[in-house]
Amino acid sequence: MKRVLQRPPVGVARTAVLIAAARANEQRRLHRLFDDPLAEGLVAAAGSANDLNGVRTLAGDHFVLRTRYFDDQLLVAAQPQVVLMAAGLDTRAFRIDWPPGTTVYELDLPGLLEFKDDALRDLGAEPTCERVVVPCDLRDDWATSLIHAGFDPKRPTAWLLEGLFMFLPPVAGERIMHWVSALSARGSTLALEHVNRAFRELPQMKAVQQRFDTMDAGWCSDVEDPVAWLSGHGWHATVTHQVDLAARHERPVPAITDPREVGDARIWLASAVRTA
Ligand code: SAM
Numbered sequence: 001m002k003r004v005l006q007r008p009p010v011g012v013a014r015t016a017v018l019i020a021a022a023r024a025n026e027q028r029r030l031h032r033l034f035d036d037p038l039a040e041g042l043v044a045a046a047g048s049a050n051d052l053n054g055v056r057t058l059a060g061d062h063f064v065l066r067t068r069y070f071d072d073q074l075l076v077a078a079q080p081q082v083v084l085m086a087a088g089l090d091t092r093a094f095r096i097d098w099p100p101g102t103t104v105y106e107l108d109l110p111g112l113l114e115f116k117d118d119a120l121r122d123l124g125a126e127p128t129c130e131r132v133v134v135p136c137d138l139r140d141d142w143a144t145s146l147i148h149a150g151f152d153p154k155r156p157t158a159w160l161l162e163g164l165f166m167f168l169p170p171v172a173g174e175r176i177m178h179w180v181s182a183l184s185a186r187g188s189t190l191a192l193e194h195v196n197r198a199f200r201e202l203p204q205m206k207a208v209q210q211r212f213d214t215m216d217a218g219w220c221s222d223v224e225d226p227v228a229w230l231s232g233h234g235w236h237a238t239v240t241h242q243v244d245l246a247a248r249h250e251r252p253v254p255a256i257t258d259p260r261e262v263g264d265a266r267i268w269l270a271s272a273v274r275t276a
Pocket of ligand 1: 012013014015016019020085086087088089090107108109112136137138139161162163164167
């Protein structure tokens with residue numbers, strides 16, 4: 001039994017435990033879509049995520065598919081620097097077989113990263129890359145902190161923005177895209193998740209939104225056309241539908257992303273290459 005650390009994540013940072021719990025759950029499957037041997041220990045260190053079981057029941061299958069999708073995007077990109085924006089309890093810096101010389105920057109709120117480092121130390125985890133943590137608030141000037149941490153804007157970068165934008169006001173999301181784009185050398189890649197308004201307004205999402213609101217983690221933004229949005233920031237983007245991902249991995253389509261259940265409501269999964 002792992003000890004529960006003194007300062008488990010609270011507020012929006014607690015949503016990271018929810019995602020880690022979904023990844024831990026996937027480890028019980030024989031034919032899993034990824035290996036994440038640290039996820040269970042991280043959840044245990046946080047004291048469980050049972051209070052968020054309702055959300056996991058609804059979206060757990062999506063969290064698993066999206067994890068595999070983003071793993072694949074990062075591996076194909078094979079960039080010398082990788083930036084995990086809102087890294088949460090993502091353990092890619094420990095579980096992915098990175099090309100030699102890769103540096104992975106993890107950005108998230110200071111309390112979350114402190115908890116994560118304590119828990120990973122207890123678990124004896126060793127990174128498979130050069131891992132640099134950058135504690136920051138992504139609504140503020142994170143770009144300066146990233147550069148001070150050693151990030152080089154002249155080298156191509158793979159950016160990952162997974163499970164972040166919906167928690168930020170639109171103006172903060174725009175500012176993030178502005179700086180991500182400004183710091184991206186030609187050939188950089190980006191992968192992101194976002195939702196459209198119809199998704200936020202699904203009746204199935206009402207209880208989730210209420211739960212997140214009570215945690216001070218309410219959703220406050222959406223995007224209708226991620227390809228156009230990214231194009232406006234100088235990126236050529238492609239969206240992948242969960243229906244196609246599920247078919248590729250021989251999994252059922254997660255109900256919360258199945259057009260037969262949710263119509264035009266979308267959780268966008270997009271990948272993009274810097275063109276400007
Ligand atoms: N990307 C991770 C994953 O998929 O495992 C974590 C996703 S979790 C749903 C959302 C993450 O966003 C949390 O780790 C939270 O701390 C982080 N986050 C939310 N608002 C933030 C902010 N203003 N600055 C930094 N991190 C933030």
